[in-house]
Amino acid sequence: MVFPVAQRWLLAALILAWVASAVSSSIDPYFLDVVMGVGVSVVLASSLNLINGFTGQFSLGHAGFMAVGAYTSAMLTTVVAPRLGWHPVLLQWVFFPLSLIAAGLLAAVAGLAVGAPSLRLKGDYLAIVTLGFGEIIRVVLQNMDMVGGARGLTGVPAYSNLFWTFGTAALTVYTVWALLNSTHGRGFLAVADDEVAAEAMGLDTTRYKITAFGIGAFFAGVAGGLYAHLKGYLNPGGFSFDKSIEIVVMVILGGMGRHAGVVFAAILLTLLPEGLRELGSRSVPNPFGGAAWSLDWIKEMRMILYSLMLIVLMLMRPQGLFHRSERRRRGA
Amino acid sequence: MLEVHNLSVQYGAITALHGISLTVPAGGIVTLIGGTGAGKTTTLRAISGMVKPTSGRILFDGQDITGLAPHEIVRRGLAHSPEGRLVFANLTVMENLQMGAYLQRDSQWIASELEYVFGMFPRLRERLEQHAGTLSGGEQQMLAIGRALMSRPRFLMLDEPSLGIAPLLVKEIFARLVELNRERSLPILLVEQNAHLALEVSSHGYVLETGRVLLSDRSSVLRDSPEVRSAYLGG
Numbered sequence: 001m002v003f004p005v006a007q008r009w010l011l012a013a014l015i016l017a018w019v020a021s022a023v024s025s026s027i028d029p030y031f032l033d034v035v036m037g038v039g040v041s042v043v044l045a046s047s048l049n050l051i052n053g054f055t056g057q058f059s060l061g062h063a064g065f066m067a068v069g070a071y072t073s074a075m076l077t078t079v080v081a082p083r084l085g086w087h088p089v090l091l092q093w094v095f096f097p098l099s100l101i102a103a104g105l106l107a108a109v110a111g112l113a114v115g116a117p118s119l120r121l122k123g124d125y126l127a128i129v130t131l132g133f134g135e136i137i138r139v140v141l142q143n144m145d146m147v148g149g150a151r152g153l154t155g156v157p158a159y160s161n162l163f164w165t166f167g168t169a170a171l172t173v174y175t176v177w178a179l180l181n182s183t184h185g186r187g188f189l190a191v192a193d194d195e196v197a198a199e200a201m202g203l204d205t206t207r208y209k210i211t212a213f214g215i216g217a218f219f220a221g222v223a224g225g226l227y228a229h230l231k232g233y234l235n236p237g238g239f240s241f242d243k244s245i246e247i248v249v250m251v252i253l254g255g256m257g258r259h260a261g262v263v264f265a266a267i268l269l270t271l272l273p274e275g276l277r278e279l280g281s282r283s284v285p286n287p288f289g290g291a292a293w294s295l296d297w298i299k300e301m302r303m304i305l306y307s308l309m310l311i312v313l314m315l316m317r318p319q320g321l322f323h324r325s326e327r328r329r330r331g332a
Numbered sequence: 333m334l335e336v337h338n339l340s341v342q343y344g345a346i347t348a349l350h351g352i353s354l355t356v357p358a359g360g361i362v363t364l365i366g367g368t369g370a371g372k373t374t375t376l377r378a379i380s381g382m383v384k385p386t387s388g389r390i391l392f393d394g395q396d397i398t399g400l401a402p403h404e405i406v407r408r409g410l411a412h413s414p415e416g417r418l419v420f421a422n423l424t425v426m427e428n429l430q431m432g433a434y435l436q437r438d439s440q441w442i443a444s445e446l447e448y449v450f451g452m453f454p455r456l457r458e459r460l461e462q463h464a465g466t467l468s469g470g471e472q473q474m475l476a477i478g479r480a481l482m483s484r485p486r487f488l489m490l491d492e493p494s495l496g497i498a499p500l501l502v503k504e505i506f507a508r509l510v511e512l513n514r515e516r517s518l519p520i521l522l523v524e525q526n527a528h529l530a531l532e533v534s535s536h537g538y539v540l541e542t543g544r545v546l547l548s549d550r551s552s553v554l555r556d557s558p559e560v561r562s563a564y565l566g567g
Binding site: 190197 | 380382403406407411412413414420423427430431432434435476483
């Protein structure tokens, strides 16, 4: 029996997130912001992993689903919530999670809307359609005055805390894991491996693909909601193609279809730019005497270093950082 | 058992099948032979629902299955082992076989079917935990056939089981197929490039050429027909 163990892990993660959240007021705000960003990244990467990694459908529209969720929950908490006259505690602990669910549902609807007609497409073609979808969302948001248009949406309350971000991250990883280990879980892998053969086995491949798209988009939407209430400010530019690529890179780096690998990659790739920024603000003592050497160049080269690391990793370990190791245990 | 009437298939502007008719009787082995592009694979794909026919009817056990989705057709007991032995390369041998039993819920049944497949191809038992992508060509073909059998089909379609496999293994696989057909009186529709072998194991054969049935007769007759000899059996 694997399930009870996994559920215990989930429970432990939730309790830990709760405790961390309770003491978070004593944590440095910048550090807290970065750590919560890690949680959001884990949700995004893990949910995309269900679509790209496990089911083998190359989607480049994850930032689009995230945007749908971000704006949905932000509109709910900035426009609807004040009219309710609820106590702030209730708003953060009852209304906010409800708005996250609404964000996820609307993103899932968007996922199904783009998925249902386009999932006949494979590989590059699907990638292009999802990319187009993501751009459409961004452009529509940019031209919607109701949500602030290109100026962005300000004054989003800071409801995201360690509990919500890490609780959601744990829940996402658990959901994807449980789905893959359910009776039907192997169906996703079969679709990724060979669609024709999967069809010949009697799998309704379209249903699997749509399920993956719907669930993946749901969690992307929830991640968007968390992100909105973490940053306090939304700008359509933040959900551009670059953001989708960033999430895809996490999935590829972690090893398509590896649970732990992708979580690890999400953490690494969120911390790395911050780490390099931090490093760039330091200086090393000059061994020849004289003025200390500034590492300021790292700040400017940050994105180049980041890209170089990816290139080197892909050349050295194209299968991702984590490969096979966790597959062996599955189903045994 | 299986009747195909006037089946036509088009891929865009290209017509792949121009009204093909064929019959596979209960318990029989029927083969489709013909050169590349004759429409053999298309015929199988149309029967299993992977391509939609533009016209014609497909009857399985007297029921019209034309235009049904592939999973609905498999559910009726029609198994298709596709060309190029499409095994799930990233799943283990065991997982591949379990995928074959995807529509089966009875675990006792699955276990007995596994035993049957292992009896047929003992090599598979030795390779249970190996990833299917690391098997040899012949072993992958055995796995593809075994996987198709796991759904307890009432009808089996095989596409080019001899393709790219060592001759010795081809012989073994074909011997098993004949056994399977006899023991379970399982009807088989076999698509083969190796016309010699195909006509040897089958009772009936159809020769396809550019999407039409050129000849059809008992396999023993086709073997001796001068046209077939010169075109497909090397004189």
